[in-house]
Amino acid sequence: MSSTHTGVTTTPAALDPCGRADHPDCGIRDVLDRIGDKWSVLVVVELAGGPRRFRELQRAIDGISQRMLTLTVRRLERDGLVLRTVYPTVPAQVDYRLTETGAGLTHLVKALADWSLAHRAVIAEARQAYDRAHPGHDIH
Amino acid sequence: MSSTHTGVTTTPAALDPCGRADHPDCGIRDVLDRIGDKWSVLVVVELAGGPRRFRELQRAIDGISQRMLTLTVRRLERDGLVLRTVYPTVPAQVDYRLTETGAGLTHLVKALADWSLAHRAVIAEARQAYDRAHPGHDIH
DNA sequence: CTGCATCCGGGACGATACTG
DNA sequence: CAGTATCGTCCCGGATGCAG
Numbered sequence: 056m057s058s059t060h061t062g063v064t065t066t067p068a069a070l071d072p073c074g075r076a077d078h079p080d081c082g083i084r085d086v087l088d089r090i091g092d093k094w095s096v097l098v099v100v101e102l103a104g105g106p107r108r109f110r111e112l113q114r115a116i117d118g119i120s121q122r123m124l125t126l127t128v129r130r131l132e133r134d135g136l137v138l139r140t141v142y143p144t145v146p147a148q149v150d151y152r153l154t155e156t157g158a159g160l161t162h163l164v165k166a167l168a169d170w171s172l173a174h175r176a177v178i179a180e181a182r183q184a185y186d187r188a189h190p191g192h193d194i195h
Numbered sequence: 196m197s198s199t200h201t202g203v204t205t206t207p208a209a210l211d212p213c214g215r216a217d218h219p220d221c222g223i224r225d226v227l228d229r230i231g232d233k234w235s236v237l238v239v240v241e242l243a244g245g246p247r248r249f250r251e252l253q254r255a256i257d258g259i260s261q262r263m264l265t266l267t268v269r270r271l272e273r274d275g276l277v278l279r280t281v282y283p284t285v286p287a288q289v290d291y292r293l294t295e296t297g298a299g300l301t302h303l304v305k306a307l308a309d310w311s312l313a314h315r316a317v318i319a320e321a322r323q324a325y326d327r328a329h330p331g332h333d334i335h
Numbered sequence: 336c337t338g339c340a341t342c343c344g345g346g347a348c349g350a351t352a353c354t355g
Numbered sequence: 356c357a358g359t360a361t362c363g364t365c366c367c368g369g370a371t372g373c374a375g
Contacts, residue, residue, distance in 0.1 A: 262369075286375090
């Protein structure tokens with residue numbers, strides 16, 4: 056419990072994304088821990104186009120392993136963002152689709168993608184400029 | 196940016212949030228690789244409240260180590276999202292503030308936070324339900 | 336105060352093999 | 356097709372110490 060929050064830095068109410076200066080986290084960490092991993096967002100993006108089967112997902116998402124797809128899709132299901140349906144056919148057939156909650160995420164992802172595309176060039180430029188100005192200064 | 200921001204899922208053939216079915220990534224990975232780490236977003240959130248000094252940031256962001264704050268802020272600077280200003284005082288004084296580009300991120304973060312708060316309860320419930328239905332089935 | 340260097344552990348992730 | 360199990364690697368991130 057972080058009850059001792061010594062001296063809150065004065066924050067203009069208009070700028071604080073969460074509206075509470077004493078709690079800068081404001082739940083962002085929650086979302087990030089949930090979909091901030093390597094694959095979740097890509098799965099959501101793919102499912103935004105409609106239901107997909109396991110193999111379809113794997114083929115659509117370049118580079119993902121079976122293991123990670125399983126884990127990712129399982130976690131999304133657990134969080135109620137994805138609905139998993141098993142058809143008792145032979146061989147087994149499973150499809151995944153976004154739930155209501157998961158579909159809501161699509162808009163955010165869309166916004167993220169838009170922002171990314173809009174600033175990709177500027178950021179790349181900034182990067183090159185930085186690297187030019189800081190030679191041998193490796194950040195990671 | 197004339198794109199339908201609602202009812203995306205109903206689209207039969209062309210479907211993904213980026214408007215190109217052959218490229219499901221659409222740059223989302225870019226954003227995530229950049230701010231999807233453990234601390235970047237929190238730094239952005241804090242800086243959304245105005246310029247901060249190094250120590251202020253560290254105090255504001257609960258749990259971050261000096262090392263990670265340095266790395267995070269450095270990467271943000273490199274990407275042109277944060278501006279770093281050094282004042283030649285003694286001892287050294289540095290402040291960080293969002294650039295135009297970085298400030299734009301604030302809105303996205305806000306949306307993320309809103310979504311998180313709005314669905315936190317539902318997700319937690321879904322989780323418990325899942326765990327109840329799948330005892331011993333550890334996802335992680 | 337503001338940082339960088341170093342060591343180190345744990346978890347995320349990939350590759351592979353096997354099952355139903 | 357749709358997973359599960361196991362193993363190994365990599366790197367993120369924490370702790371600590373030192374420097375300008």
